[in-house]
Amino acid sequence: MNIEIKSLHFAYPDGTEALKGISLTIASGEQIAIVGQNGAGKTTLARHLNGLLKPSGGTVFVGDWETTQHPVAKLAARVGYVFQNPDEQLFSRDVLTEVSFGPRNLGYAKEKVDALAQRALALTELSEKTEVNPYDLSPTWRKMVALASIIAMDTPIVVFDEPTTGQDAANVARIARVVAELKREGKTVIAITHDIDFCAENFERVVALSRGQILLDGATRDVLGQEAVLAQTYVEPPQLTRLGKRLGLKETVVNQEELLQALKK
Amino acid sequence: MSDRLSFHVQRDSFLHRLNPLTKLTLAFALVVVAFVLPFYWTPIFVLFAVIVPLSVSGKIFREFSWAALRLILPAVGFLFVMQALFQPIGEQVVFKFYFLDATTESVAYAFRNAARIFVMISAFTLFLLSTHPSELMSDLTRRGLPSQFSYVVISTLQIIPQMQAKANAIIAAQRSRGLDTESSFLKRAGALGPLVGPLVFGSLVEVEERAIAIEARGFTSKRAKTSLYEIADSKFESVLRWSLVALVVLSIGLNLWHS
Amino acid sequence: MAFVNVRNLTYAYPLTKQPALQDINLQIEEGEFVALIGANGAGKSTLCYALAGFVPHFFKGELQGEVEADGKLSSQSTLSEWTLNVGLTFQNPFNQISGAKYTVFEEIAFGLENIGVPREEIKVRVEEALALTDIRELARRSPYSLSGGQQQRVALTSILVMRPKLLVLDEPTSQMDPVGAKEVFSAVRKLAQEGMTVVMAEHKTEWIARFADRVVALKEGRILMQGAPREVLTSDLLFENGFGVSRYTSAAREARRRGLWTKKSLPVSLDEAAEGFGAIR
Incomplete structure (x- = not known):
């Protein structure tokens, strides 16, 4: 299912122009990271993908649906959205009920709801914790419950808002495994992130926003190599990319394996 | 917002x-x-x-x-x-x-x-x-109204935008999970749990953290308070x-x- | 005599059996910048609360040992005396907004009003603090209209303006863009040079290595290791315990495993990594 954004403009009620003409096509099965400084419009853009915000100008299509024509609750069948703060969504007495909430809303039969929930719980390493009250879990695991509750909806497109914020190395690795699995299943994954190393290691395409416009859009390697342009939106290239540049490598490297391979040559 | x-x-x-x-x-x-x-x-x-x-x-x-x-x-x-x-x-x-x-x-x-x-x-x-409102409260505090009292008044005045921000975030999150808040009254009544739960829990955490935050900034300090505004x-x-x-x-x- | 002395500190939150902190001993010199690292739940936040006096004055529970700063014991001070010298910010910036103020400028002035700083001095100090964290353009905005990263800057500024002798920051840059986060590290470094003692819990090891004087690694409520950033962040002990370290360190470690890295020590910074990997080419 493709996403087609055409000259999208958006202004908040107070008049702040958050998006100033964004055009973007996201093909089915792509892994895209959206980066940029605080206030660049990343979250505003992402919220257009499932209709939480409707364009002031331009159009957003998710498959053949224009987002203005469908309520958010319906768009939820196509676009899953994982919010930054899990505490803004968890309400059930146990993890299993919480994770089943989304697929139940989508109207699936009980067997399918159970199957989807179990799969999501396995993917987020929560299978041992299905009976626990989400609020008895540490914030780290609450984050995973929030992830699972969206993955269980089995949407072709999943959006993550700052998935690694405040997470330790072990949990960042866990989230990376979830992204990889979604990719294997052929889903489109879109993440808003400040964690540029995470972005380099898990996404194949990067869109850099600056002041409501697209600054750069392309393959991860091509975008993250452009240090001077990225600086305009307060992003630094990943550590290993900077290292590769310093070493004078011809190719831009974005992860450890590429660095070590390039050095062998 | x-x-x-x-x-x-x-x-x-x-x-x-x-x-x-x-x-x-x-x-x-x-x-x-x-x-x-x-x-x-x-x-x-x-x-x-x-x-x-x-x-x-x-x-x-x-x-x-x-x-x-x-x-x-x-x-x-x-x-x-x-x-x-x-x-x-x-x-x-x-x-x-x-x-x-x-x-x-x-x-x-x-x-x-x-x-x-x-x-x-x-x-x-x-x-x-x-x-x-800040000037009013500063003035009343200066005239002997306990600062805790004026804090309660002012922060109550601010509760509306705060709750609005929180509630909007929660509604956005639950609608994104397919919760129907836009159609019939019955469906909306059924949507109350998923909306109120996080709001209540969030408020409990918020009260505790807010108390720490203002305490860390000398709220209960014994010194005589001053005011940014000259009234x-x-x-x-x-x-x-x-x-x-x-x-x-x-x-x-x-x-x-x-x- | 160290500025901060934590002696045999063991603490469990009310209604819990497992202590959040166990047998913590920590000395910090005046003007030192100490970074706390560790997994979520390792005790970083609890240690921050203990240094800032909220354990045990706000969070009750079982406490043994003591925290001393500037020659005074936290258990013998009241919380409001303690917070005059010790500033704290914690993770969620939204909940740190006082709720009593209408603009960022007023919000930052709040603490100074509370401790009775004269009006003219408040204005000067707020202006200075706004400049220090580079948020002058936010001064007239409502704190509630800001993004998470901006609110985090406001929370930090609201504490800096009080000029604490000991500054305790619990993940102060988690929601900031990368360059913004680096700027905060650099500003804190400068404050430490001017004599402020700083304890900061963070995950961003590249900037910890570059800006902090010392790293304290916590695991399951205990200090696993502490020392100079290079020594701690490149140690095998940290690697074996699954701590997150910079990509420079992990790439060099992998290169060493493959027999490519020949230097004795592993790098923690871009410069060191460039030097070490440069030798491989």
Whole structure:
């Protein structure tokens, strides 16, 4: 299912122009990271993908649906959205009920709801914790419950808002495994992130926003190599990319394996 | 999210420069006078001879008239119609609505009551438009109101935008999980749990963290607090306040003597 | 005599058996910048609360040992005396907004009003603090209209303006863009040079290595290791315990495993990594 954004403009009620003409096509099965400084419009853009915000100008299509024509609750069948703060969504007495909430809303039969929930719980390493009250879990695991509750909806497109914020190395690795699995299943994954190393290691395409416009859009390697342009939106290239540049490598490297391979040559 | 958390409109005017307590006293005095002075046209006089001119001199006539016409008038108008129709006094019928009669007397009665309520709300609207809440609280704290009390008042005033921000975030999150909040009432009632749960839990965490945050910034410090704002006060204003108090006492006296 | 002395500190939150902190001993010199690292739940936040006096004054529970700063014991001070010298920010910036103020400027002045700083001095100090964290353009905005990263800057500024002798920051840059986060590290470094003692819990090891004087690694409520950033962040002990370290360190470690990295020590910074990997080419 493709996403087609055409000259999208958006202004908040107070008049702040958050998006100033964004055009973007996201093909089915792509892994895209959206980066940029605080206030660049990343979250505003992402919220257009499932209709939480409707364009002031331009159009957003998710498959053949224009987002203005469908309520958010319906768009939820196509676009899953994982919010930054899990505490803004968890309400059930146990993890299993919480994770089943989304697929139940989508109207699936009980067997399918159970199957989807179990799969999501396995993917987020929560299978041992299905009976626990989400609020008895540490914030780290609450984050995973929030992830699972969206993955269980089995949407072709999943959006993550700052998935690694405040997470330790072990949990960042866990989230990376979830992204990889979604990719294997052929889903489109879109993440808003400040964690540029995470972005380099898990996404194949990067869109850099600056002041409501697209600054750069392309393959991860091509975008993250452009240090001077990225600086305009307060992003630094990943550590290993900077290292590769310093070493004078011809190719831009974005992860450890590429660095070590390039050095062998 | 809204940037506008209070009614206050920043202007440079005589009214804005008055001490907050003076304006508060004035608002109270106008209300008391409008209610107790035993002359039929008192509320109308107070409105057009005092409140409206003050809004002009305060350079907030536009904002004031917007509030008066769009917010106060419809509510007071409704009250007027209801009282005119339901008040069982008088003989001379001026208007019939099914079995309900409005008489000359009930219309006059309803008009006076509506005018009084209008004065009450517009006096305080004028006060809120021309007074920054922080200045009011700083001034009252300086005069001996416990700072905990003024914190509670001010933070309660701010609860609305805060809760709004929180509630919006929660609604967005649950709608994204397919929760239908846009259609039938029944469905919306069913959506209450997923919306209220996080709001309550969030508020509990928030209360604890907020307490830590303000404590970390010396909230319960034993030292005498200061204020960012210099709040003007003068002998003249003090005299003015006491005159207003005298006016209130006089009106009440006149009311008692008259009846 | 160290500025901060934590002695045999063991603490469990009310209604819990497992202590959040166990047998913590920590000395910090005046003007030192100490970074706390560790997994979520390792005790970083609890240690921050203990240094800032909220354990045990706000969070009750079982406490043994003591925290001393500037020659005074936290258990013998009241919380409001303690917070005059010790500033704290924690993770969620939204909940740190006082709720009593209408603009960022007023919000930052709040603490100074509370401790009775004269009006003219408040204005000067707020202006200085706004400049220090580079948020002058936010001064007239409502704190509630800001993004998470901006609110985090406001929370930090609200504490800096009080000029604490000991500054305790619990993940102060988690929601900031990368360059913004680096700027905060650099500003804190400068404050430490001017004599402020700083304890900061963070995950961003590249900036910890560059800006902090010392790293304290916590695991399951205990200090696993502490020392100079290079020594701690490149140690095998940290690697074996699954701590997150910079990509420079992990790439060099992998290169060493493959027999490519020949230097004795592993790098923690871009410069060191460039030097070490440069030798491989």
